[in-house]
Amino acid sequence: MTEHEASVDASVISDDPDWWRQAAVYQIYPRSFADSDGDGIGDLRGITSRVPYLRELGVDAVWLSPFYPSALADGGYDVDDYRDVDPRLGTLDDFDEMVAALHRAGIRIITDIVPNHSSNRHEWFREALAAGPGSPERDRYVFRDGHGPHLDQPPSDWESMFGGSAWEPTDDGQFYLHLFAPEQPDFNWHHPDVRADFLKTLRFWSDRGVDGFRVDVAHALAKDLSHPLPTHAELEATRLVTDGSHPLWDREELDEIYAEWRAVFNEYDPPRIAVAEAWVAPSRRHRYAAETSLGQAFNFDLLRDDFDAGDFRRTIADNLVFARESGSSNTWVFSNHDVVRHATRYGLPDDQGQDGAVGRAWVLSGGQTPPLDRDRGVRRARAATLLMLALPGCAYLYQGEELGLHEVAEIPDDARQDPTFFRSPGVDRGRDGCRVPLPWVADAPAFGFGPADASYLPQPEWFREHAVDVEASDPDSTLSLYRRALALRRELQAAETLTWAEHGDDPEVLAFDRPGGWRVVTNFRPRPVPMPAGDVLVASGPLDEASDSPGARELPGETTVWLRVAPSVD
Ligand code: NOJ
Numbered sequence: 001m002t003e004h005e006a007s008v009d010a011s012v013i014s015d016d017p018d019w020w021r022q023a024a025v026y027q028i029y030p031r032s033f034a035d036s037d038g039d040g041i042g043d044l045r046g047i048t049s050r051v052p053y054l055r056e057l058g059v060d061a062v063w064l065s066p067f068y069p070s071a072l073a074d075g076g077y078d079v080d081d082y083r084d085v086d087p088r089l090g091t092l093d094d095f096d097e098m099v100a101a102l103h104r105a106g107i108r109i110i111t112d113i114v115p116n117h118s119s120n121r122h123e124w125f126r127e128a129l130a131a132g133p134g135s136p137e138r139d140r141y142v143f144r145d146g147h148g149p150h151l152d153q154p155p156s157d158w159e160s161m162f163g164g165s166a167w168e169p170t171d172d173g174q175f176y177l178h179l180f181a182p183e184q185p186d187f188n189w190h191h192p193d194v195r196a197d198f199l200k201t202l203r204f205w206s207d208r209g210v211d212g213f214r215v216d217v218a219h220a221l222a223k224d225l226s227h228p229l230p231t232h233a234e235l236e237a238t239r240l241v242t243d244g245s246h247p248l249w250d251r252e253e254l255d256e257i258y259a260e261w262r263a264v265f266n267e268y269d270p271p272r273i274a275v276a277e278a279w280v281a282p283s284r285r286h287r288y289a290a291e292t293s294l295g296q297a298f299n300f301d302l303l304r305d306d307f308d309a310g311d312f313r314r315t316i317a318d319n320l321v322f323a324r325e326s327g328s329s330n331t332w333v334f335s336n337h338d339v340v341r342h343a344t345r346y347g348l349p350d351d352q353g354q355d356g357a358v359g360r361a362w363v364l365s366g367g368q369t370p371p372l373d374r375d376r377g378v379r380r381a382r383a384a385t386l387l388m389l390a391l392p393g394c395a396y397l398y399q400g401e402e403l404g405l406h407e408v409a410e411i412p413d414d415a416r417q418d419p420t421f422f423r424s425p426g427v428d429r430g431r432d433g434c435r436v437p438l439p440w441v442a443d444a445p446a447f448g449f450g451p452a453d454a455s456y457l458p459q460p461e462w463f464r465e466h467a468v469d470v471e472a473s474d475p476d477s478t479l480s481l482y483r484r485a486l487a488l489r490r491e492l493q494a495a496e497t498l499t500w501a502e503h504g505d506d507p508e509v510l511a512f513d514r515p516g517g518w519r520v521v522t523n524f525r526p527r528p529v530p531m532p533a534g535d536v537l538v539a540s541g542p543l544d545e546a547s548d549s550p551g552a553r554e555l556p557g558e559t560t561v562w563l564r565v566a567p568s569v570d
Pocket of ligand 1: 180
């Protein structure tokens with residue numbers, strides 16, 4: 001144990017090494033959670049002040065998006081210094097206090113680690129620019145000479161994920177690679193300094209009591225940049241190959257990198273955990289989720305499904321198999337800081353495409369077209385979430401979804417922050433709409449986000465009705481639903497198995513059992529169906545008596561129930 005570790009407050013956290021397998025993890029976007037000092041930006045002390053809220057919500061862990069020093073070219077995913085706290089968000093002492101408060105409340109903490117790229121203000125990148133072409137300093141990143149007759153053309157036609165060229169020129173005729181914004185130069189993971197420095201960072205935060213790491217673009221670190229470089233079209237056409245041969249994504253060399261990380265995680269008791277953000281073919285996810293690697297990987301399949309019984313069933317069944325194959329547990333997620341909130345996605349017309357396309361189109365239109373049915377969106381989001389919270393595995397929740405928040409489309413252009421907006425002027429309105437600071441108190445400036453009159457991203461007036469104080473006093477609110485479900489979930493997650501059940505032969509009703517006499521039923525139809533047998537423990541919406549036959553109960557449309565039934569004899 002290091003000296004620092006010894007000083008971290010004694011916690012009530014158990015030392016169960018498997019705590020992560022079925023945890024409910026709540027994602028905090030620190031700048032938008034709670035502001036303690038009145039600068040309109042959320043901070044670490046703000047998080048500490050809301051630990052009682054997190055405890056009452058009933059989550060097992062929080063995952064913090066980056067809080068490191070950063071110019072915020074990409075909301076903090078452009079890191080200047082991996083082993084410090086952004087002064088606008090606090091200090092390392094504030095961090096320690098926050099960890100201690102979380103642990104005292106029985107809540108673990110996962111921090112975001114961003115290994116594919118640093119910011120262009122990172123010490124190493126500044127040294128690389130100053131040292132010039134051919135220097136060892138440049139070798140920690142990916143610099144190449146210009147091409148073309150005047151050597152002023154980028155080395156390839158690659159486009160960055162945020163639009164525009166993936167190569168940025170320097171003043172001395174070279175270009176550097178950035179898969180994301182130009183302020184996010186990609187590291188060269190063949191360089192021993194890069195590898196050693198990240199091991200140091202993992203130990204730094206683990207020693208401070210961090211329980212695990214969310215690994216940003218985990219599938220991008222290893223790259224094959226040997227010549228000739230393929231074209232952008234060739235890269236795109238082979239993006240999801242499953243043999244590790246893509247020059248940029250999901251290469252075999254990653255195994256070796258993450259084996260080194262695993263050795264560091266296992267230096268701790270209990271071992272630190274990690275979850276990979278890896279947008280790879282589902283059949284490759286097990287590589288990241290293996291216990292010799294990061295141990296867990298996000299499954300974004302449900303997030304991409306429409307609200308459809310068949311899609312949900314297929315996704316769940318496939319992922320149960322993937323989890324078995326990797327030995328890891330399932331991960332489920334509907335919303336995060338990168339996607340249109342699921343209450344909004346589900347409130348848009350069904351027939352306009354999957355994969356979030358319809359949500360993006362709505363944001364793009366400033367919330368005008370296609371029309372959003374707000375109530376339906378929330379009804380379906382509640383049903384989907386209650387279903388998801390009953391699945392075996394780990395549930396990742398995103399701040400504000402417990403309030404039934406919709407995406408905010410009406411952010412003025414001059415207030416927007418997200419590089420995806422600036423890199424594609426007017427075309428992609430970006431991800432700010434799910435990052436608007438939370439409403440805590442209906443009748444307070446900035447809805448209680450902090451002492452200031454306003455927050456750094458403007459909150460819409462309709463946030464008032466979703467404020468925590470309003471929802472906490474309403475037994476039918478989305479917040480009350482999450483609290484009830486998360487409390488019951490602890491009991492329900494005793495084992496990791498699921499058995500499909502039938503509800504008549506209705507393909508639009510999904511039903512499954514969990515060990516111990518739990519039955520979960522979701523009616524995906526807009527119309528009611530007969531209520532399944534069993535005692536209702538929690539329902540995602542009001543359960544009305546059927547109007548035409550007194551006494552007969554129905555399961556309303558787009559609603560999930562958890563029922564207590566006689567345990568099956570297995
Ligand atoms: C994934 C993160 O979730 C996203 O917010 C970020 O922009 C990119 N990685 C680049 O770091």
